[in-house]
Amino acid sequence: MSRAPAVVAGGAALLTAAVVFGVYSFLRPAPGPQDFEGAGSDAVTVEISPGASAGEIAETLKRAGVVASAQSFVQAVVERSKEGSLRPGRYRLKRRMAASSALDLLLAPKSRVVRRVTVPEGLRTSEVLTTLSAGSGIPLADFTKAVAEPSGLRLPAYADGKVEGFLFPATYEVEPGATARDLLKNMIARFGAAARHVGLGKVTPERGLTPLEVVTVASIIQAEGGQDSEFPKIARVIYNRLQRGAKLEMDSTVNYALRRHTLKVSQQDTKVASPYNTYARAGLPPGPIANPGESALMAALRPAKGDWYWFVTTDPRHRITKFTDKETEFLKYREELNRNLGAN
Template sequence: MEGSIDEVRDDEHPLFDSGDSAPYVPGARKRSQRRRARRRRRHRIAPIVAIVLIFVLIGVSYKIVTSVADRFNDRFAVPDYAGSGQGFTRVKISPGDGASDVAAAMEKAGVVKSVRAFVDAAENSGRANDIQAGVYRVPLHASGAAAMAAILDPANRLVSQVTIPEGYTVKQILPLLAGKTGLPVAQLQAAAARIPTLGLPDGLSPKTAEGFLFPATYEFDPDQSALEVMQQLTGQFDAEYRKLGFAAAAKAQKLTPYQALIIASLVESEAKFPQDRPKVARVILNRLANGTPIGIDAANRYGLAVEGKDPNSVTYTEDSPYNVRTHTGLPPTPVSNPGEASLQAAIAPAPGDWLYYVVADAAGHHIFTADENVWVEAVAKCKANGWGC
């Protein structure tokens, strides 16, 4: 058929590419295979190169980030000294101070480098609530942790410990305090005379601090003033006074609180053993009720001491309100500073009709009687044995 595809020569047929009939070139096939192999190798290497590049970028990025972070941390890190410091100073912690208050005081004193350094150390220690008021010896230029450890160590607290014995008078107590605290006696005397500033219980306005300096063991900070020392003693008296319900109990005995305190001071000066104290108080009350002089020699001796005289020079004939052999009623003030047992005895006296007592043995126990003849015999026996009648 004219014009059909069958009439076209094979080498001219459009379905046959002229390349297919290209002449054979020696080595061409091998070069083509090598090119294909190279392409395959490049395809295999490309992912490896990409992975390597990724790791390189990660490494470089890490270095950049850590460098920036280091600079940031250096700039914003909490300023803190290293180590336990050197040299020492004193830091005062007031009642109610928290970790931040203590930190501010330490930073000001040159102990820690920053407030944050100490606050962090206190929080990390878990013992921030264990910080106690007082004056402490602490190292200078110490880390926050070292400063915290220093104030938790009781050995670093600077205190003067003073024990006030029961029955001591103001004239005995003040020199004792002066010797332990380093405060001049004159300053302590002036402080003790400032009655309105002593913090005495409501309703009490005595002319002297006698009776209100409660006997106990105290700790005083190095920088306490004379008035603060006095207030610490009277503050303890106030605590005992409230604990005992002293005012109400005195009223139940038909006494004012001050009268009951005077009786307690007399009991303290006379009785050595706990079982004797309520009985001595009862004798005093019975004599007051009878209008009989109470005749307690401790009051007479105290009167001489108040006048600056030797208490042992007493004659019992002195014209003094403290001469309770010739005057009825109580002396005008307490004659000592009583402890808790004597305070309790004054407001809870033992029941009995006794009017006399006297030392009955070398140890200092007393016998109590309502019979004057028994008392006279007991006095003679006491004197004969030298039992300190």
């Protein structure tokens, strides 16, 4: 009889402990999703697809071993209200990262592995397409097809459906999933921005010059080379000849007709049968001969003041160009160019 109360007391103690543990378990916060600690180690590149949700990105990171669980990354995104800040692309991350650290890197521009393609000033369309294909990894045939079907490229109305002259030279980012048409549309949009900046369509340097003719002049300026500071003087030479009703006689237009690049244009070359041959035909060619940059567009709209009628890039290596209104000096400059060409 003396042991019974002890047994009851022991049972009561066990019951009390169970109740206390149950209350503790109920009040204790539920464990969060599995997560790593720290900034991780071992670099890994992860690609985020266009249009991917935070949950889809989280699964991508989990498969790559970047985060411990998809839930931990989604929680970090939601807590920081970054659902609309995640961009597609390729990112340099690390394995076994805390979800918050992984999010930090996805939001940091320096982590993004961006594929870029740079298109220099003065390239012809065929050369631009080759450059774009090499830099973007998109087949050249895709660009050729897009140019042949320009209706969706958003060209200016005055371009007459031709892209030559309107593929603005600059550096472009190639987003994942981008198409040839996407890149060409970006270039034409950049041309539109540059055209608005210089006032193309609002200001014409000479009476009767259309926007397409301005771009054509700019393309000749760009193709003739030299330094940007000399572009307004080259423009003045062009306008001085146009005002006199004379032939432009620009080697760059002959080279365009012959589909080549050279400083050695022969007399026989200047007889090529082409509407772009400004030795044979008066006035401007029917359209641009290259894709000019903003400096050339600005020069075409704001030529320098002067009586120059000739110019010669006498030292192509150092981009030295000389201008004159005297034919005797022009002939002397041509001889100087030929000597420099012979020395190279």
